[in-house]
Amino acid sequence: MTMTRRIFLKRSGMAMVGIGALPHWLARTANALDLPAGGRKVLVALFQRGAADGLNVVVPYGESYYYQARPTINIPRPSGAPAARAMEAGIDLDGFFALHPALGALKPLWDAHHLAVVHAAGSPDPTRSHFDAQDYMESGTPGVKSTDDGWLNRALVAAPGADPSPLRAVAMSAQLPRTLQGHAPALAINNLRAFQLASPGALARITGSTLEAMYDQAADAVLQPAGQDTFEALKIVQRLDATPYQPAAEYPRSPLGDRMRQLARLIKADVGVEVAFADVGGWDHHVNEGNTQGQLASRLRDFAGAISAFWSDLGPRAEDVVLVTMSEFGRTVRENGNRGTDHGHANVMFVLGGPVRGGRVYGEWPGLAPERLYQNRDLQVTTDFRDVLGEAVLRHLNVTALNEVFPGFAADPARFRGFLRA
Numbered sequence: 139m140t141m142t143r144r145i146f147l148k149r150s151g152m153a154m155v156g157i158g159a160l161p162h163w164l165a166r167t168a169n170a171l172d173l174p175a176g177g178r179k180v181l182v183a184l185f186q187r188g189a190a191d192g193l194n195v196v197v198p199y200g201e202s203y204y205y206q207a208r209p210t211i212n213i214p215r216p217s218g219a220p221a222a223r224a225m226e227a228g229i230d231l232d233g234f235f236a237l238h239p240a241l242g243a244l245k246p247l248w249d250a251h252h253l254a255v256v257h258a259a260g261s262p263d264p265t266r267s268h269f270d271a272q273d274y275m276e277s278g279t280p281g282v283k284s285t286d287d288g289w290l291n292r293a294l295v296a297a298p299g300a301d302p303s304p305l306r307a308v309a310m311s312a313q314l315p316r317t318l319q320g321h322a323p324a325l326a327i328n329n330l331r332a333f334q335l336a337s338p339g340a341l342a343r344i345t346g347s348t349l350e351a352m353y354d355q356a357a358d359a360v361l362q363p364a365g366q367d368t369f370e371a372l373k374i375v376q377r378l379d380a381t382p383y384q385p386a387a388e389y390p391r392s393p394l395g396d397r398m399r400q401l402a403r404l405i406k407a408d409v410g411v412e413v414a415f416a417d418v419g420g421w422d423h424h425v426n427e428g429n430t431q432g433q434l435a436s437r438l439r440d441f442a443g444a445i446s447a448f449w450s451d452l453g454p455r456a457e458d459v460v461l462v463t464m465s466e467f468g469r470t471v472r473e474n475g476n477r478g479t480d481h482g483h484a485n486v487m488f489v490l491g492g493p494v495r496g497g498r499v500y501g502e503w504p505g506l507a508p509e510r511l512y513q514n515r516d517l518q519v520t521t522d523f524r525d526v527l528g529e530a531v532l533r534h535l536n537v538t539a540l541n542e543v544f545p546g547f548a549a550d551p552a553r554f555r556g557f558l559r560a
Contacts (some may be wrong), residue, residue, distance in 0.1 A: 153228070155170075159483040171292070179534055180405055181457050182414045183290055186441070186465035188274065188421030190488035191479050193436055193471065193517065195241070196255050196499070200234035207472040211429045211479070215435035226430035231255070235499050238389050240438035243446035244488075251496040252449070252456075254557040256487045258465055258501050259521040264513075266481035271466035276316035278524060278544045289524075289543055290413050291320030293531045296539040303410020304371040310397035310416045315376055317415050330375055330400050360391055378407050387450035394418040398448040406455055421465060425476040426492075438446060449490060455559060457492030460534045460558070464523060470515050483516035487526055493534065500555035506514045522547075529554040 139491060197213045198204050199356035205212050216230035228236030230243050235257070247253035265271050278289025293483050294307055298419040307324035309315050318324040389395035397416045404411050421439050427434050445463075449456055464487055469479035484504075490496075504518035506511050512518045528549045531537045540549035 141231040142315065177408075177458060178410065178412055179413055179536075180414065180503065181290075181293075181530055181535055182401065182416070182459060183316075184445075184461060184463045185224040185272075185276070185315075185415070186418040186421050186463060187268075187419040188418055188465070189268065189271075189469060189481060190421040190485065191423060191434060192257070192465070192484070193428065193469065194427070194429070195238055195438065196231070196257055196486045196504065197228045197236045197238065197544050198234065198257075199228055199236050201506045203471075203508075207506065208506070210477050211427050211473050211474070213429055232413065232499055238435065238438050241441040241442040242433040243439075245252040247446065247449060247490060248497055252492070252494055253496045254488060254489045254494050255499040256489065256501045256526050256555055256557065257499055258484045258504055258519060258520055259487045259516055259523055259526055260484040261521060261523055262419040262421075264483075266467065268466060268481075269558070273522060274462060275466055278527070279546060282546065285545075287320030288317035289527060290317045290415060291503050292543045292545075293535060293537050294322035294324075294413060295320065296542045297412070297535055298537070299346040301373075305374060305409045305411055306406060307413045308404060308411055309414070310401050317413050318413075325371060327375075327400075329396075330403070332380070342345070362507060372408055378403070378409065385447070385451045386453055387447040389451075389500070390440050392440045392444070394440055394444045395447065398444045399451065402448050402451040405459065406454060423469075424478040424480060427473075427478040445488075445490065451495050459518075460489065460491035460493065460530050462530055463488040463544070464526075468517055470516065471511060471517060474530060483512045484519040486525065487525070489530070489557050491534070492560075495557050497557060500557050522553075524549065525553050526555070529556075529558055533558040533560055 194202065194211065199213070199215045213236065215229040216228045216236050226239055229242060230236050231241060231248065231433050235255070237248075244253055261271060261274055261280045263271070263274055265274070270283070273283070276288050277285040278292070279285040291307070303327060304323070306319055307322060309324065309326045310328070311326050312328040314326040315322060340516070350447060379510070385399055389399045401414055401416060402416055405414075418441065423433050428431060429435075445461070448461070452459060465485050468482040468483045469484035474480055500521075502520040504520050506517070507515065510518065524544045524547050528540050529551075530553065531543055532540060537543060541547075545551075
């Protein structure tokens, strides 16, 4: 069967976008992989799709209203819990907030001051639509549907000049997410092994001059550079996969665990990754959410295990990495009649990394008293998610043009919460 350009792109497991001049690395020879030196700063965005219940993720157990609003799905206070439930109580953070007990794998990172929490964070847009809210958060332009690129891609465009790698921007997903769409080249890699052709023999038969000529002759102005980028990335991943990899930590056997394991491998290999994206679904719990056990607890256990293993697996490279988590909006303060929660407003964000001032909950807590709720039902947003992401972009990636990363938003370091060392 004839191997067409489009079939190759599909089978390679990669999607790529980007229009403009070809980057410098395309001039390298077929056998040379003269990649930038290691030690690059890396920003990882982890999206919890479905609107996680932030009030049961990082629990405001110091608020009596929390227990009044959630009589059946609340997380018990860390102190004073009956002995039989002591192991199911919240994990105290600071005398007011507690981690859900299923997040126990994150507590050592908190104690080591590598993990910080930003509570009551989110989008100022009032939508309760998953689709719209995710689009606004990934584009970085709440309320604007016409934005055609993502904030993480724009951060790359605005980043200081560097010798870019074909693996500079990667998403561990089957398709390129909204966050990474834009003018800067970006890859979607669902699986490192699937990013190669069927067998070494098949690869040998169609690489070299045959494959390169296939793209050199392409008339499609977008397809030609995408094909060249695919070929370059394919060679890098092939060489990487030739060396057996043994993670330095045990990951959960789950899609998220697998994504984080592969991402850690790319970062540790120093192939030039600067920004990365991963996501995990299953957070929309309208019915039978559970408390210390149940749907949310199961999802959080996987979430914490994957993040903890990722951090441990990075080893010394963790000092150059910052990971930020987000979800499109939170859940209602009051549980519903189905022992679940409905679409809300503010949520919680985690920030993990070497330069993080961890061991603290950042942000202004608005309170859960009825008169303090947003639209009489939700946690108020007191920290715009763009200020959280903006702090990571400016202080970690050294991107100063925040107005280009978040157009229409008056990004001001004076509003930053200070969770990153300058």
